[in-house]
Amino acid sequence: MSRGRRRAGGERPPPHSGRAQANLAALAAALFALATVTVLGVAAANGALVGEFRDSGDRHAATAVADRIVADASPVTNRSNVVDRGALASLDAATLRSYYPILDGRSFRVTVDGRAVAAAGTPRGGTTRRRVVLVERRRNETVTPSFSGPNRVTLPRRTPWVELDIDAPDNVSVSGVRANERTVLRDPDGLDGQYTVSVSRMETVQFTFVANSTLDRGDVTLAFAPSNTTKARLGVTVDG
Template sequence: MSRARAGGARSTRGQANLPALAVALLLVGGSVGVAVGLAGSAFASANTDPEDARLAASIADRLVAADGPFSVRANVLSKAATQNASADWLPADADARVTLDGRTVVSRGDPVGGATMRRIVLVAEPTTRRFEPTMEGPDVATLPRRATSATLALDPPAGVTITTVRADDRVVLHDPNGLDGAYDVALARYDTVRFQFDASSDLPAGSVEIAYRVETTTKAVLAVTVDA
């Protein structure tokens, strides 16, 4: 092989290695950035009063528990409860603040420093919807998923008796003498519910009105700051 060819081969290999070198430099730079970020977080934690951090974490854990003062269930907060919160349960010997997406929910004193603990939560808001089924077809009324409960107002015409109401083939109401009036029915949260009505004759539209509750949720950041 001539010197010219050898030099050309080395030049080609060098150019081919340039992209690999660039990728390696990017990876090294990214690793350094992550390390610096972690070091900064560790430094910030080291400068946080451990008692403040412990108390803030304890309050945050209590708020997201199933039996918390604002809870609908674990990690789900009632929007109405957070809008009408009381500070009575906050520690009396520390300045503390609870916020939800930056909005102050409740506070005691003025925690200008201290420690902050954050949790990702869902904020639930129930709404009620009403409709009158047409009473046609085998499943005469269908409710969407997330319906948590329903109130059935039964008003059959004269001479017609409703004896049984089923939800997905499960008997939820039964009276051989006839059902007439308003009845509350608990529903499975994640099921699509289909109501069926057993009556002595066909039921016309207007014989049944259904009011059902659904829960809408939004994601939010719960933050607890404590400065003891």
């Protein structure tokens, strides 16, 4: 017969049970904290990845449009890196999107020396690409030369084309016209009327009129379109 005594209220808890329960609670808290940190880290990584993809898309779009808008085949350039002032003035967001579909669904802004010439949405960040350009403006001019000696006249400005109006008297025949050393018009029976000829815009042009007599003022009129160019910085900002 056992001589042990029972304590009122049941059996005594096994040794170290309280410590084990505390350790389990601490482990659970640690695991919860670790899971929370992991979730937050994954969320942050995903957010950074999405942001990187968005930034990469903005960079690609801004670079592509900036390169194409100053190219020789651009609708706003007269030649590579020379933009037409009039074409820039008529530029708008719809026109840009029609030429560059990569801008669809994006906010963007095109500027010249910081002044917006076309925009869609409100880009607040995104990526900006800049290109140095010449802004070209052409203005029609007319020259009515007074010939003395050789029938020659040098235009004061460079131009890509010249319109000649030849109206010599009946006793004077103009059989040919040379631009510098190149013959641009020729008619042994005599030139009479208006003619448009292309000339090099890279050099000043001198016209020589081959005639059987010295020409007088009013016998020839030349209309042309010299250009004025100013250096500017064109910017393309794209914000996805």
